[in-house]
Amino acid sequence: MEGGGGAAPEPLQEESQAQPGLPPSLEANTLKKSRWGLLLTGIVGGTLMAVYAVATPFVTPALRKVCLPFVPATTKQIENVVKMLQSRSGSLVDIGSGDGRIVVAAAKAGFTAVGYELNPWLVWYSRYRAWQEGVHGSTKFYISDLWKVSFSQYTNVVVFGVPQMMPQLEKKLGLELKDDARVIACRFPFPHWSPDHVTGEGTDTVWVYDVGTLRGKGRRPELVRFRLVVRKE
Numbered sequence: 147m148e149g150g151g152g153a154a155p156e157p158l159q160e161e162s163q164a165q166p167g168l169p170p171s172l173e174a175n176t177l178k179k180s181r182w183g184l185l186l187t188g189i190v191g192g193t194l195m196a197v198y199a200v201a202t203p204f205v206t207p208a209l210r211k212v213c214l215p216f217v218p219a220t221t222k223q224i225e226n227v228v229k230m231l232q233s234r235s236g237s238l239v240d241i242g243s244g245d246g247r248i249v250v251a252a253a254k255a256g257f258t259a260v261g262y263e264l265n266p267w268l269v270w271y272s273r274y275r276a277w278q279e280g281v282h283g284s285t286k287f288y289i290s291d292l293w294k295v296s297f298s299q300y301t302n303v304v305v306f307g308v309p310q311m312m313p314q315l316e317k318k319l320g321l322e323l324k325d326d327a328r329v330i331a332c333r334f335p336f337p338h339w340s341p342d343h344v345t346g347e348g349t350d351t352v353w354v355y356d357v358g359t360l361r362g363k364g365r366r367p368e369l370v371r372f373r374l375v376v377r378k379e
């Protein structure tokens with residue numbers, strides 16, 4: 147026997163978000179459209195965020211006091227650098243190492259080579275390139291601001307900078323480097339140091355400075371001649 151009396155409860159109706167009064171086909175269409183709208187917003191937003199994340203490290207150097215953008219060394223420039231390293235050994239650092247091409251070339255020439263670079267994407271790419279070229283064991287890349295690290299431990303220093311930074315960098319390296327260090331400047335020379343060697347032409351020119359000779363502790367024939375003339379007078 148059925149217990150209790152009264153009317154049976156109405157079955158629960160599914161809750162609908164649709165506007166009241168819309169025919170079912172139109173209601174489904176509206177739902178579909180709003181889902182597509184959400185997806186599109188997500189895709190556009192995600193893409194914008196990814197572009198922002200990738201582009202920012204490339205743009206920020208241009209906003210700094212000294213603008214040092216990513217301009218990779220040419221093949222000829224790299225050849226000139228490697229030529230100027232022929233009689234050298236020990237460790238090497240590329241200051242602002244970009245995509246790592248100088249560091250990789252130096253490692254292939256037998257150096258333990260290190261790069262300091264502000265842009266994390268370029269550092270990750272450099273590590274990948276070093277691995278691809280089979281020199282990951284003799285290379286290291288740091289995400290680092292060149293003005294905040296000391297280069298005192300390196301015997302070979304390479305820099306492809308911009309003219310505005312060269313006076314400040316000259317001072318910094320002059321204070322930090324040991325007498326046996328060699329500095330190689332690509333494309334732009336240091337303003338006060340006089341080079342021991344210059345090689346290449348135009349934008350591929352590199353200037354070589356031996357710190358010992360800069361401090362008067364090395365041999366540089368033309369300087370010795372100059373001093374003798376001064377004494378005679």
Ligand SMILES: C[S@@+](CC[C@H](N)C(=O)[O-])C[C@H]1O[C@@H](n2cnc3c(N)ncnc32)[C@H](O)[C@@H]1O
Pocket residue numbers: 207214215216217218219240241242243244245246247248262263264265268290291292293305306307
């Ligand atoms: C002219 S590129 C030279 C790249 C590389 N050395 C070459 O020769 O192919 C200079 C590099 O310095 C990096 N840079 C700019 N400011 C920096 C900073 N404060 N510290 C470290 N790297 C910096 C830039 O991101 C850029 O990759």
